[in-house]
Amino acid sequence: MVRGATGAAGKVLSKEGYTEKLERALNEPSRGDVVKFSDDGRMPGVPQLAAALDALVEGLQACEEVAERLRFVDWANGAMFAVYPGDAARYIKHVDNTLATDGRRLTAVLYLNRDWKPADGGCLRIFEPTMQSFQVKRDVEPLWNRLVVNWSTQEVPHEVLSSYKDRVAISMWFICGRESLRNREAFQRLFSPEKLRCIGSRDRRRCLEKTAETEAERKLLSQMQLSQAFSAAELASLGPHFRWRNEEEVEQAHESEQDRAIKAAIHRTLQGGSRPEEAFAGMVGQPKGLDEGPRSGLPAPTLPCHFEVVEDPPFAEANMLLNGIRMPTTFGLVD
Numbered sequence: 506m507v508r509g510a511t512g513a514a515g516k517v518l519s520k521e522g523y524t525e526k527l528e529r530a531l532n533e534p535s536r537g538d539v540v541k542f543s544d545d546g547r548m549p550g551v552p553q554l555a556a557a558l559d560a561l562v563e564g565l566q567a568c569e570e571v572a573e574r575l576r577f578v579d580w581a582n583g584a585m586f587a588v589y590p591g592d593a594a595r596y597i598k599h600v601d602n603t604l605a606t607d608g609r610r611l612t613a614v615l616y617l618n619r620d621w622k623p624a625d626g627g628c629l630r631i632f633e634p635t636m637q638s639f640q641v642k643r644d645v646e647p648l649w650n651r652l653v654v655n656w657s658t659q660e661v662p663h664e665v666l667s668s669y670k671d672r673v674a675i676s677m678w679f680i681c682g683r684e685s686l687r688n689r690e691a692f693q694r695l696f697s698p699e700k701l702r703c704i705g706s707r708d709r710r711r712c713l714e715k716t717a718e719t720e721a722e723r724k725l726l727s728q729m730q731l732s733q734a735f736s737a738a739e740l741a742s743l744g745p746h747f748r749w750r751n752e753e754e755v756e757q758a759h760e761s762e763q764d765r766a767i768k769a770a771i772h773r774t775l776q777g778g779s780r781p782e783e784a785f786a787g788m789v790g791q792p793k794g795l796d797e798g799p800r801s802g803l804p805a806p807t808l809p810c811h812f813e814v815v816e817d818p819p820f821a822e823a824n825m826l827l828n829g830i831r832m833p834t835t836f837g838l839v840d
């Protein structure tokens with residue numbers, strides 16, 4: 506799969522039979538890291554990290570500004586260990602949960618790079634929303650013990666800039682049950698302890714019932730077997746009950762004028778023989794700030810509007826968000 510080839514361009518190219526070219530053009534440079542998932546959460550240090558992050562999320566769930574968006578966030582995956590080899594490995598601009606269909610609501614990334622220098626590159630570059638934006642909001646260096654927490658959705662397009670030293674990070678995603686209910690694969694993950702855990706030792710059955718939007722859904726969820734693998738027949742009958750929609754259906758519903766224009770322009774270039782500058786002429790505004798880099802001259806926005814990096818020490822803010830549990834990290838929040 507082409508990682509990072511999201512949005513209109515990726516979709517139209519794969520549909521038009523350009524998958525191979527797209528793979529060649531995008532796959533290698535799109536994501537140069539090597540990843541290992543610890544879905545069962547038993548890799549060294551993962552249970553402790555999970556406990557600390559669960560406490561952080563529970564703290565956030567008590568914050569008025571974000572409580573509603575985190576209301577059905579009762580699940581998380583194990584952990585993803587990623588190493589970006591220092592040969593300029595990077596991950597192109599993307600959104601983790603592009604269409605808000607796979608359930609991911611919050612992304613937490615912990616960096617494990619001691620003695621990181623600016624010349625080592627590898628910053629996490631965060632853009633202003635949305636994927637069409639070229640405005641850099643912030644570059645975050647992947648410093649030892651720094652934790653970044655951001656929305657997994659369109660608000661936070663991001664990329665990992667080329668890394669010139671091996672760069673290590675652990676990511677954990679916090680999952681919204683209500684959103685997961687509407688997608689076949691995400692739905693199944695809610696039932697599988699190998700794929701997702703319930704945060705803060707919450708009870709899986711209770712969490713499932715809580716995700717229900719209607720009484721009929723709640724009833725079904727309260728009767729279904731936990732940790733089961735669903736048969737094809739079961740999946741066929743569950744689909745209509747839970748109104749599963751695949752990515753394509755959701756994408757069509759969300760497709761903007763601009764997406765359609767981009768698709769048409771790509772089509773004109775690839776099939777109609779137009780030169781790209783002709784095909785795209787006058788279609789979208791010139792991207793701003795392409796070569797500007799981070800807007801270092803501007804004052805940093807404050808929480809909860811945008812992004813804040815809390816330096817350690819002191820830990821005052823961290824303690825507040827963690828409901829009194831001390832987590833000795835430097836962390837940032839993206840709103």
Ligand SMILES: O=C(O)CCC(=O)C(=O)O
Pocket residue numbers: 587596601614628629647663664665674676
């Ligand atoms: O390692 C990072 O800074 C972010 C990685 C990332 O964007 C991802 O794995 O989706």
Ligand SMILES: [Fe+2]
Pocket residue numbers: 599600601663
């Ligand atoms: Fe990402």
